[in-house]
Amino acid sequence: MKKIYVLDTNVLLQDPRALFAFEENDVLVPAIVLQELDTKKKYMNEIGRNAREVARILDQLRGLKPLHQGVPLENGGQLRVELNHLSYEKMKETLPEATSDNRLLALTLNLEEERKEAGRDEQVILVSKDALVRIKAEALGLKAEDFLSDRVLVDDDLYKGYTVAYVEPALLECFYQDKNIPVTDLPGSPLYPFSFVILKNELQPSISGLGRVDESGEMLRPITHDRESVWGVKPRNVQQKMAINILLDPRLSLVTLTGKAGTGKTLLSMAAGLLQTEDLKLYKKLLISRPVVPMGKDIGYLPGEKDEKLRPWMQPIFDNLEFLFNANKPGEVENILPGLGSIQVEALTYIRGRSLPGQLIIVDEAQNLTKHEVKTILTRVGDRTKIVLMGDTEQIDHPYLDAYNNGLAYAVERFKDQALSGHVSLQKGERSTLAQLAADLL
Structure with missing residues (x-):
């Protein structure tokens, strides 16, 4: 008809x-x-x-x-x-x-x-x-x-970046001894390169192991933990261990992190960014940004110069910097940043037309970006640059986006089978007991 x-x-x-x-x-x-x-x-x-x-x-x-x-x-x-x-x-x-x-x-x-x-x-x-x-x-x-053709997802099954596999005790023992097992020996659906697998003993689930698929997508190898903490931040759960692993992997040009409020996305990303920029000197600049999209009624035009106008939008980033620098006095972070010189906090408004080589770019609240905006950002990435997109697809303030068609979900789904990207969906909130309950119950 x-x-x-x-x-x-x-x-x-x-x-x-x-x-x-x-x-x-x-x-x-x-x-x-x-x-x-x-x-x-x-x-x-x-x-x-x-x-x-x-x-x-x-x-x-x-x-x-x-x-x-x-x-x-x-x-x-x-x-x-x-x-x-x-x-x-x-x-x-x-x-x-x-x-x-x-x-x-x-x-x-x-x-x-x-x-x-x-x-x-x-x-x-x-x-x-x-x-x-x-x-x-x-x-x-x-x-x-409803118009559904723009949806990245048909249902709520957003790629998590990891899977749980219940295996025989002999296979788990082989994984520990040989330091690798073929992906074909694992049950379940096909695994993507650089995705994680939580191996559990099918007879005693408390006995487990954590591995990551190699670049070829053929072998599962154990994760090596070279650092107990990153700029004073220790991973508190297995998903945070996965996130730090891909954030510090120089082979990955794109990292995407999703998760509810308080799961540690921003703090882990900034800690890893400071380590690689300030300590290891892998990148010449750390660029931290977020879209300017208000929650609730907009506060209108703001007075002052550009930095003063951006401060209310970028305050969550400064909150994390205060924690990482152990800054207790008001304005202390503002005094530290000019001395470092390699850390830049900026709105995404100014990214079009730029080329960003040799930088580590962190984009917070990426769920408020459209598919076109994500494409614009990723096409700005220059040689030797790593970009991190993160956000909570359940907290969207953009009037024309939802959990199924936002730019972050679009990037996760389109890049999940590419060997230059890694993704982790963080599950457990570590901000506080109340924050975790609020994320779950509300």
Whole structure:
């Protein structure tokens, strides 16, 4: 059955290529959506960029045929800009306020009634990222769907970077004696290069071993612990041991860390970064950054120079630096950093156009980045540079992202089988008992 998909503005602001994501079916862009895109095009952020990208795509298609008549797409469908449903008469009694969302619902309702009157065998579907729009559409008897094509994950099964394998005692003993065992001897699904395996004795699970798959993906070798602590930070659980292992591995150009609040992502990354930059001199600079996305209501424009404006956004980074430098007095970290010279704290706003060779880059709160922004960051990486992306995919403040389509999950899934990247999902909170309970219960 042929379908007509009516797109909401938020779908195109999330993914401008959504215009081509509906196979051989027809795609309809309402006039009210064009008006909303027009109000967003001047934004100097990802939303503005996507609004301008949609405009460019529509302008290119306009060269083939007038958009209001319908332009054929390569996938067999047709794209049409709908201009003939500006009347709001049928919706006045149900939803008297003619908001943009309600006008979109009115248009979809008009299309559905036209279809019924003409007896056409097709389905009109409203596509929106806004759950309330979908709920109102269903109440009006319309079919509505979320836009799922941008999802990295189909379900909650984000790659963890490690697996648990219950093995025979003889295999575990062989692992300790020979210092390696073939991956093919392990039960379960295929393992990726540099992924971790927790081996447990199937008869006595308390007896275990920790190994990591080698670069070829063929052998499992024990993890060697060269350091009991990194800049005074000791790993408190097995996932933190894994994280330190990949953070200190010079063969890995990309490290991704996920986990709930308080699992130690930021502290471990910064401790490993300081060790490799200040002590081992493997990198000439440590660049620490995070996206400027507020939680809750924005505080508006901030006074002062750039560093003063950034300070509220970067305060979590300075909190960790105070711990690592054992700074107890106010302003002590600010006095230490200029003396080091190799540590730079900066917002991601200024990264486009830069080339970053020989640096260790730490990006905190990466779950608030879009897929395009993650691509922009990773394509800035120069020779001999290592980048760490970390965040909690359950704490997203970006209005158009969720646990399934954010940039951090995108990077984890796309790079999980690559031999230059490593990933660990941290599970246990170590900040405090209360923080762990809050992460679990709330």
